[in-house]
Amino acid sequence: MSEKELRRSMSVFPIGTVMKLTDLSARQIRYYEEQDLIVPMRNEGNRRMYSLTNIDVLLEIKDYLSDGINMAGVKRIYKLQESKEKNREQEMTKMMTDDDVRKILHDEFLAVSGLNTKKPHLFLDQNRIG
DNA sequence: TTTCTTACA
């Protein structure tokens, strides 16, 4: 996660500030949380603290709602994005793994055939195996 | 003062 993303994910705004920034009522903001559209952090006093990312989502929700989409529809949109991101990450992980295996087999082949002119990969791959 | 939870003439 980049520093920019870390900053955007820092929960530092109390609900009152979020109300002004999004023009939503506290009731609505808490309701969207109940619908699992956002997951604000809690401070020592059990107060909800929101991040810029949370605020972005709330603004997006407002846009969808103003476009005539109901809560069920909004929830479907985020559910879909969530599953797609998981699949993408899983695919990426699988690709990385396959690539590692390929490199390892390639290096082993070079070593056995006595043509290993580049050993650098062996260190990295062995660490990944362990 | 602000926010939280719960509940509803």
Add this chain to the structure above:
DNA sequence: TGTAAGTA
């Protein structure tokens, strides 16, 4: 969704 009550 709004709003009231009683807290923290």
